[in-house]
Amino acid sequence: MAHHLRTSRVIKLLILCLLATVVVVIVLAIQPVIQETSCQCTTNRNTHTGFESGKGHQLAIIVPFRDRFEQLQEFVPHIHQFLNAQKIRHVIYVINQVDKYRFNRGSLINIGFLQSREESDYIAMHDVDLLPMNPDLSYSFPRNGPFHVAAPNLHPKYHYDDFVGGILLVANDHFQMLNGMSNKFWGWGREDDEFYRRIIDAKLTVTRPTGITTGENGTFKHVHDEKIISRDMIQTVEQKKNAKRDRKTGLDTMNYTVVSKNNLHIEGAECIVVNVRLHCDTKSTPWCELPYSVKQLIKLHKLQPEEQKTWLQQRLNNVERVIMARRAADEKPSATQRSDR
Secondary structure (H helix, E strand, O other), X not given: OHHHHHHHHHHHHHHHHHHHHHHHHHHHHOOOOOOOOEOOOOOOOOOOOXXXXXXXXXXXXXXXXXXXXXXXXXXXXXXXXXXXXXXXXEEEEEEEEXXXXXXOHHHHHHHHHHHHOOOOOEEEEEOOOEEEOOOOOOOOOOOOXXXXXXXXXXXXXXOOOOOOOOEEEEXXXXXXXXXXXXXXXXXXXXXXXHHHHHXXXXXXXXXXXXXXXXXXXXXXXXXXXXXXOOOXXXXXXXXXXXXXXXXXXXXXXXXXXXXXXXXXXXXXXXXXXEEEEEOXXXXXXXXXXXXXXXXXXXXXXXXXXXXXXXXXXXXXXXXXXXXXXXXXXXXXXXXXXXXXX
């Protein structure tokens, strides 16, 4: 009898274990599947703890990006090693614009700030084609205001006094106070100049490196070939009229969608690629899209000489056909003329 009771208890225990296993399997099966395109990117992957010069600060390198993968392959490992040598805790964000609109550097930097502000307390607005070569260029926390690493006397191309492009370090508190960058500048250029006006209006002071003796030819490597990667330099009439201090747009008016977020490793260095789709209000900034005629001219400019001739000849033939069709229509007698006859 006792043996029978023990056997019965064992059977009940096995049944309970089997039921528990089934419940666990069902719960796991109904959990949502996380797609690769929306991976949960862990923080501090590229950061380094215990560095003395960091003093608790962490830098977010913000790279506004589109279609420059060869430059990115050189940039990421280079800046990673450069910052490691200075013992700067850092993470690299590549904000990749994947929509149909013209490139908007200001908006991409705003997005980079919004994506990184929880884990970093200052940003570097960093062009992907500008590599620091002089180890004395400091990327330390800009406590006293924006620090312009790519100073006019050091940048290989731009030398005017108000220039703050290329590489600019800004503390999170200051970037938030300035409401970030303007979102109105579609196409290449001028967004940095507008940001400089924001800095001046806020009574902040831009500081720059001192004691750098390598000059404009030896301080940075400018990885840009205009023949291979052309810049969208088109300025429409409306765009020129609106190239002033923007007091309406910034961080608080951002309108975008994060399509995906992925970790990318290049030669042992890691960056976080955030693919974003910007949204354009074509009523306030119609220049976010180029007119069709301008697009055709840009397409022509990118063709080889023989291809340009073929392209132009095809359009001349189309025009000639239209002219001949109109002439034929004009020469054809109308219904009224036929009735008169």
